[in-house]
Amino acid sequence: MNTIQFLGFSASILIGVSLGLIGGGGSILTLPVLVYLMGINPLVSSAYSLFVVGTTSLIGSVSYMRKALVNYRAAVVFAIPSFVAVFLTRRYIMPAIPDPVLMSDSFSLGRNVAIMLFFALVMLAASLSMIRDRRNQAAGQAESLRFNYPVIALEGALVGTLTGIVGAGGGFLIIPALVVLARLPMKMAVGTSLLIIAAKSLIGFLGDLSNIPIDWPFLLEFTALSVVGIFVGSYLSRFVPGQKLKKAFGWFVLMMGVYILVKETIL
Known part of the structure; x- marks a missing residue:
């Protein structure tokens, strides 16, 4: 194992x-770590990301279930259209994307580069969502739930499509939707989000099994380290103010998104 791969496995814990x-x-x-540190093709990395994120989130959601911090009603309303969208995206849309995506006499945009550029734009959107102050949204109470079913279902479908394309779980979109549209308290939104992410990511991964060869020893090792990380994160959450951490992480994601854009277009 070289230094870059060691950093990649270490990042899986993070x-x-x-x-x-x-x-x-x-x-x-997950996708930048797999692509830039582990040297895996972006299309394959997006599939691996679904498995890593899905398995890790599923295990993490168990502790929230034990604390009664998962709202299953909200999860179902959001998740069903999301499940359908992510599976169809991985099973039919991704294999149909041409390579190159765009081509002219003076310009060519390969599929792998297009995936990374789209992912960088998703990262920029994610960073803004995390940096913005949402303390006023976290004040909702579970007792006052009022579901906007059509809007929640629509966002579920959009997040599912996004997950299918880039392999991101979409928690940065799911949590605000649950807090604003379903009026869940922040901690319950986090627990419900983990369960939704787990289910739709693993369902999306199933759509890849017939399209992409899977290196199971590597994938299971990488995922196991990520699972270790979620236990560490759950423990640290007792001591670290979540809002401050979220903003700091948002700035980190912003810098990574800018780096990917620069690397894929200029460097």
């Missing part, structure tokens, strides 16, 4: 730590 601390964000790191 992916889990982020999921354990803020219920999201870790998935936004």
Whole structure:
């Protein structure tokens, strides 16, 4: 194992730590780690990301279930259209993307570069969502739930499509939707988000099994380290103010998004 690969496996722990601390964000790191540190093709990396994020989130959601911090009604309303969208995206849309995506006499945009550029734009959107102050949104109470079913379902479908394309769990979109549209308290939104991320990511991964060869020994080792990280993150969440951590992580994601844009277009 060389130094770069060691850093990649170490980063897998940080992916889990982020999921354990803020219920999201870790998935936004998985694709760059797999592509730039582990040297894996972006299309394959997006599939691996689904498995890593899905398995880690599923294990992390168990502790929230035990504390009664998962709202299953909200999860179902959001998740069903998301499940359908992510599976269809991985099974039919991704294999149909041409390579190159765009080509002219003086310009060519390959599929792998297009995936990374799209992912960088997702990272920029994610960073703004994390940096923005949402303390006023966290004040909702579970007793006053009022579901906006069509809007929640629509966002579920959009997040599912996004997950299918780039392999990101979408927690940075799910949590605000649950807090604003379903009026869940922040901690319950985090627990519900982890369960949704787990289910739709693993369902999306199933759509890849017939399209992409899977290196199971590597994938299971990488995922195991991420699972260790989510236990560490869940423990640290007792001591670290979540809002401050989320903002700091948002700035980190912003810098990574800018780096990917620069690397894929200029360097």
